[in-house]
Amino acid sequence: MRAIVVLRSTRVYIAVYIVTGSLEAPSGVLHLLRRTMRGRPSMSDQERWAWLREQTPVLRDYVYLNCGWSGPLSYPVVEAMRRRLDLELWHGPTTRTVMDDRQATTARLREASARMLGADADEIAITGNTTEGVNIAVNGLDLRAGDGIVTTTAEHGGGIVPAYFLRERRGCELRLVPLEAECSPGEVLERFDQAIDANTRLVLLSEITYSTGQLLPLAEISRLAHARGASVVVDGAQTAGHVPIDVHALGVDAYAVPSHKWLCGPDGLGMLYVRRERIAGFDPVKVSGRAAASYDFEGGFEPEREKVTKFEVSTTSGPVVAGTLAAVEQYLESGPVAVWDRVRDLNRAAEARFANIPGVAPASPCIDTTRSGLFLVTVGEEDPGRVAAYLQRDHRVVARAVRQYNAVRLSLHAYNTEADIERAATGIEQALSEGIPDDILAPVPGGAE
Incomplete structure (x- = not known):
């Protein structure tokens, strides 16, 4: 007989599967347990950014450079939403507990x-x-x-x-x-x-x-x-x-x-x-x-x-x-000042990397008093929408097009790395030097960006 016990804590729900007297749990639940119990002691900046990456599962499969449109959810955010949904599930939306x-x-x-x-x-x-x-x-x-x-x-x-x-x-x-x-x-x-x-x-x-x-x-x-x-x-x-x-x-x-x-x-x-x-x-x-x-x-x-x-x-x-x-x-x-410093470091790294790619040019501010986490790079004669679609399909890099400048925009957040910039740069280099496959179409314009 299998029973499911839900343990509630201030930070996370952990499902514990009890089977014939032994404890078993899916690997994702065990990961959640390890992550929650570890806590967040004092960290260096690099440890902090690594922790943020660990909390954001989409980063395992994608280079996500599009939080200027919509940012990726992390475990703590989803857990908070689940806790609230669970509260409504068991108590209803208008009981005193929920209100x-x-x-x-x-x-x-x-x-x-x-x-x-x-x-x-x-x-x-x-x-x-x-x-x-x-x-x-x-x-x-x-x-x-x-x-x-x-x-x-x-x-x-x-x-x-x-x-x-x-x-x-x-x-x-x-x-x-x-x-x-x-x-x-x-x-x-x-x-x-x-x-x-x-x-x-x-x-x-x-x-x-x-x-x-x-x-x-x-x-x-x-x-x-x-x-x-x-x-x-x-x-x-x-x-x-x-x-x-x-x-x-x-x-x-x-x-x-x-x-x-x-x-x-x-x-x-x-x-x-x-x-x-x-x-x-x-x-x-x-x-x-x-x-x-x-x-x-x-x-x-x-x-x-x-x-x-x-x-x-x-x-x-x-x-x-x-x-x-x-x-x-x-x-x-995470520390707003530390995040801001990290983001501008990444912006400078992107500027240096894309300056070496023939046919493209950084189109964002290049002085520290005006630069931010948004980095714009022109893509020559290519359709920026098709370049962005190609990056996502063939390189697992999520970015967006800015047609006003015939450019691709990279949103560089603290969880990103120099390796993410390199992957985006390599993809754009290949798009311009080798061409984009004919079956890749530009996304239909529209949507809240």
């Missing part, structure tokens, strides 16, 4: 996100993703016909399209700051200085551009914008999880980040920072009971103005909240 867990986990996520962003917990709203956070912020401002909006030519669709809609729906005037990867911070700031005037009410930008990985001088841009009366809303999709962030020091008014990219958390959740002094100045775009300070059924109503939770509309997935918390905590435990 208390939801409240506590959400509070912990606010606190962890605040530590990650350099904010306070009561400045953090839980959203669905970065784009939702950006929309909450920019559409919550009282922008009117003739008000100026400044953004850049390097924005993701989740940033530039909301700006276009503000132009179309409210009659705002839109200015686009041209950005090239080779621009120095001083040149970038000079261009914003020319674009922002006394009529500007909103500056909307990414701290790191999704296409070339250019890190912008955000604190200086924020000071310039505020001096001229403009609010600053930031798309932080490409920063959270590999760049140390201090929103209070940056001085921005709103900063939106996702769970699923560099944090390597689950899809479907994001966090929005709104500076406490500015919360009342942003109206909620979608509303629920959380947007009311009070109301009755006789016509009495008072809107909530001061609490950041007014931007939260409805129920979020408990397992996704738990997984996101685990992802944020894993990043904080």
